[in-house]
Amino acid sequence: MQAVCGLGEFAKKEHPDQWYRLILPMFMSVGVIHLVLLLLAEVAIGLDLERMAGWHRFGPIFIISGIGGYMIRLYISLSLSL
Numbered sequence: 001m002q003a004v005c006g007l008g009e010f011a012k013k014e015h016p017d018q019w020y021r022l023i024l025p026m027f028m029s030v031g032v033i034h035l036v037l038l039l040l041a042e043v044a045i046g047l048d049l050e051r052m053a054g055w056h057r058f059g060p061i062f063i064i065s066g067i068g069g070y071m072i073r074l075y076i077s078l079s080l081s082l
Contacts, residue, residue, distance in 0.1 A: 022070060025066070026062075046062070049061065
């Protein structure tokens with residue numbers, strides 16, 4: 001695991017305990033261009049959505065959609081590798 005992603009092994013083999021792996025990809029980028037495009041999209045969509053929904057609803061929407069997108073990407077990459 002260390003060689004693949006650098007995050008170390010699970011503390012408990014039977015119960016993975018690295019919950020932060022669901023949240024961390026929302027804030028990571030692969031380069032400067034990706035970061036700029038990501039921030040532009042967040043500003044373009046996020047400002048209007050926050051105005052419509054309010055900040056107290058925007059946070060959960062952002063977190064749930066980010067985790068959902070990551071889970072979909074994981075599912076697609078696993079089914080393509082089979």
